[in-house]
Each structure stands twice: as structure tokens, then as C-alpha cells.
Amino acid sequence: MAYTSSLPLPKHLLLPNRRSTRHRSSSSVSFIPAAAKASGVNGHAPEKPAPAPNGKPRINGVNGHKGVNGHINGKKGVSGHVNGHADRIHLSVSTGGGGSQDGSGLRVAFQGAPGAYSEFAAKTALPGCATVPCRAFADALAAVERGGADRAILPVESTMEGTALRNYDLLLRHDLVVAQEINLFVHYCLLAMPGVRAAEVRRVISHPMALAHCGRALARLGVDREPVEDTAGAVEMLRSNRMLDTAAIASPRAADLYGLDVLAHGLQDESWNVTRFLLLSRPAAAPAAPPANADAKTSMVVAHRGGSMAVLLKVLSAFSSRNINLTKLEVINNEGDGGDPAAAGAGARPPVMILDTSARGAPTLRAFPHVLYVDCAGAASDPRVREAIQEIEKFAVFVRVLGCYAADSTIYDLQ
Numbered sequence: 070m071a072y073t074s075s076l077p078l079p080k081h082l083l084l085p086n087r088r089s090t091r092h093r094s095s096s097s098v099s100f101i102p103a104a105a106k107a108s109g110v111n112g113h114a115p116e117k118p119a120p121a122p123n124g125k126p127r128i129n130g131v132n133g134h135k136g137v138n139g140h141i142n143g144k145k146g147v148s149g150h151v152n153g154h155a156d157r158i159h160l161s162v163s164t165g166g167g168g169s170q171d172g173s174g175l176r177v178a179f180q181g182a183p184g185a186y187s188e189f190a191a192k193t194a195l196p197g198c199a200t201v202p203c204r205a206f207a208d209a210l211a212a213v214e215r216g217g218a219d220r221a222i223l224p225v226e227s228t229m230e231g232t233a234l235r236n237y238d239l240l241l242r243h244d245l246v247v248a249q250e251i252n253l254f255v256h257y258c259l260l261a262m263p264g265v266r267a268a269e270v271r272r273v274i275s276h277p278m279a280l281a282h283c284g285r286a287l288a289r290l291g292v293d294r295e296p297v298e299d300t301a302g303a304v305e306m307l308r309s310n311r312m313l314d315t316a317a318i319a320s321p322r323a324a325d326l327y328g329l330d331v332l333a334h335g336l337q338d339e340s341w342n343v344t345r346f347l348l349l350s351r352p353a354a355a356p357a358a359p360p361a362n363a364d365a366k367t368s369m370v371v372a373h374r375g376g377s378m379a380v381l382l383k384v385l386s387a388f389s390s391r392n393i394n395l396t397k398l399e400v401i402n403n404e405g406d407g408g409d410p411a412a413a414g415a416g417a418r419p420p421v422m423i424l425d426t427s428a429r430g431a432p433t434l435r436a437f438p439h440v441l442y443v444d445c446a447g448a449a450s451d452p453r454v455r456e457a458i459q460e461i462e463k464f465a466v467f468v469r470v471l472g473c474y475a476a477d478s479t480i481y482d483l484q
């Protein structure tokens with residue numbers, strides 16, 4: 070596949086996150102690697118490279134330039150140069166919890182039926198793992214907490230829609246840590262029962278994210294849309310009910326797996342469509358954190374009192390004064406309902422619920438109307454990162470480090 074350099078910047082790099090407007094006031098700068106490369110920020114047309122040495126197909130999402138320290142403007146400094154290492158594949162993380170480096174011996178819970186994008190992402194990150202299908206993302210996280218799985222995989226942001234706030238909500242409510250990240254190029258296909266022609270399709274079913282990513286194509290087709298739990302589940306539903314007036318949006322792999330026809334390829338409204346997934350682990354079973362001098366990322370959530378831009382500036386200054394790059398910054402302000410969860414029903418914005426695991430007693434769920442989701446380059450053990458967090462803790466209400474893991478700027482392409 071050839072990617073051209075003339076694509077516009079992904080929407081979420083330019084605008085406040087619009088997907089969240091109903092429930093959330095949120096704006097973000099979120100840096101999935103290669104998003105800006107595809108947009109031609111550096112003037113190079115990205116090319117699909119040879120498979121990586123480990124056999125995984127990959128797109129090197131970055132161009133070898135170092136990022137601009139502390140630069141969080143959505144246009145410059147976001148070309149995936151999170152850590153300045155363009156074409157390495159970071160697979161040398163210890164998987165902890167008894168698993169080997171390729172994930173053999175690990176069970177990874179994912180939402181959906183076999184063939185879901187999340188399962189591909191899990192298998193790409195940990196080729197030797199066993200995947201455990203779950204009905205909902207919440208079930209996947211609960212499976213890890215209860216010991217029924219070693220990891221859960223969760224899509225947390227996409228170049229087309231920015232942060233998946235509902236999945237962040239889930240992550241924050243659980244006592245789990247980020248163990249690994251993986252970026253997956255997502256191709257959407259229109260699939261139907263063998264022999265069904267496009268003109269016969271009246272309805273399209275898929276995961277809500279897939280329907281949203283293909284909105285313009287679906288409008289052109291003039292079909293009804295129906296959300297279901299996941300893309301592969303949609304395909305399974307078509308197959309088992311022999312639905313002849315319905316198509317599903319899912320991956321080409323799901324078409325093979327379930328024996329369906331592909332009516333159209335590349336259905337997504339933007340040709341550059343990358344989803345970032347996180348692999349989550351119980352804290353005690355997490356892989357050893359990358360050493361301070363390795364390419365690493367630290368993810369955290371910062372709750373603050375809100376009310377002014379000063380907090381944001383102070384957070385930025387804590388990082389930029391130490392030359393620490395930010396790779397994600399999402400601002401959530403849910404003060405509209407005064408933090409009253411009871412007001413949430415009528416379109417008011419509920420506060421963000423975060424499990425506080427720092428206290429001595431049992432972890433408690435706390436409500437915060439003003440939070441920042443921050444990913445920074447560097448390990449949590451790096452003295453600069455430690456100091457930045459300590460500085461933020463002086464003025465924030467609460468900081469929870471969500472994990473420290475190997476930075477992986479590769480975009481994997483499974484087509």
C-alpha cells in the first residue's frame with residue numbers, strides 16, 4: 070500500500086476532541102506515531118517497509134528526527150518522534166507474570182469475537198500469547214483483575230477520533246497498570262455473505278468506532294447503521310443468521326476467518342487510520358519497567374482543582390523545564406454538573422472516577438471533575454520524570470501513575 074504525503078493532518082491534532090462533547094469537555098493533543106508523517110509534515114511519503122525481523126509487518130511510523138522537547142502544539146513536534154528512534158521495534162520487554170518475551174504462556178483478554186482488531190493487536194504485540202474473547206471491555210479488565218487472564222488489551226486512541234474516553238474511564242476504575250503499547254493500522258472492509266451484492270445491502274452492523282470511522286462511506290451507500298459489540302462479532306452474526314440484506318464492517322482477516330465476501334476495501338473516511346492499544350496487567354504481574362536510560366513512556370492521570378489555565382501551564386512547565394517530551398495530553402473539564410454524579414443523566418458531564426490505590430487501606434474510587442491524561446517520554450525511574458511528578462504533586466489534588474513501559478513507535482499493518 071502506498072501512503073501519500075498529501076493527506077490532511079488528522080482531525081484530532083488540529084481541533085479539540087469533538088467526539089466527547091456530549092458527555093465531556095475535553096481537548097487533546099495526542100501523538101500516535103506516524104499520524105503527522107502521513108500528513109506529510111516532513112515531506113516524505115511514507116512507504117510500507119519490509120516485514121520486521123520478527124516477522125511482524127510494520128510501518129515505520131517516524132522519520133528519525135528528534136521530537137521537540139516539551140512541544141505540544143498539535144502541528145509541529147508531533148510527527149511521532151516521541152523518542153527520536155524511528156525504526157526500532159521494541160520487543161525486548163520482559164513480559165513478567167511468567168510469560169516469555171513473545172508472550173507464550175500469557176492469556177490476553179480482548180473485547181470481541183475471534184478476528185476482532187483488538188485480538189490482532191494482542192497477537193502482534195505478543196505473538197505467542199493465547200487470546201481470551203470477552204463480551205465487553207469491562208469484562209476483559211475484570212478477567213485480569215480476577216486472575217482469569219494475564220493481560221487485557223484496550224484501544225485508547227485513534228488518529229481519526231482522538232482519545233477513546235470511555236475506555237480511559239474503564240482503565241482508571243481498575244487497579245491495573247500499562248504494560249505495553251501497540252499501534253495498529255486499521256483497514257475497514259465491507260463484508261457480506263457469499264454471493265450478496267452491494268446493491269442488496271440495506272443495513273451495516275459493526276463496532277460503534279468502526280461505524281463512526283466510515284461515516285461518509287456509509288452515507289454514500291445510503292444504508293442503516295446498527296452498532297454491535299465488536300467488528301468480528303458483527304461478522305459472526307451475519308454468518309450464523311445468514312443475513313442477506315446486511316453487511317458488516319470488519320477486517321480482511323475476519324472475512325477470511327468467517328468465509329465472507331469483501332464488497333469494499335478501505336472504507337474508512339481517512340486513509341490514515343491508526344489505533345493505539347494498551348496492554349494492561351495486574352501491578353504485581355507487570356513486566357519489569359524499562360530502565361531509566363531506555364526508550365520508555367510513563368502514563369499518568371493528574372486530577373486538579375480546575376478553574377484556570379495556570380494548572381496546565383504548571384504541568385507543562387514541570388516537563389518542559391526538564392526537557393521531557395509529552396506524547397499525549399488530554400484535558401478533561403467536567404465541572405458543568407459541579408461534580409454531582411446524580412446530574413449525569415440529563416446530558417450533564419459526570420466527573421472522572423479514578424481508583425486511588427495510593428492509600429494504605431482498600432483502594433477507593435474517587436470522583437474528579439478536572440483531570441489531565443498525560444503520557445511523557447521517559448521511565449518513571451528516570452530522575453527527571455520523578456522530579457516532574459513530584460513538582461506536579463505539590464499543586465495537583467491527586468496523581469496516579471498508570472504505568473511505565475517500553476515506547477513503541479512502530480505502526481503495525483496487518484493487511
Ligand SMILES: O=C(O)C(=O)Cc1ccccc1
Nearest residue numbers: 185186187276278299300344
Ligand atoms: O471491534 C473490534 O474489532 C475491536 O477490537 C474494537 C475496535 C474497533 C475499531 C477499531 C479498533 C478497535
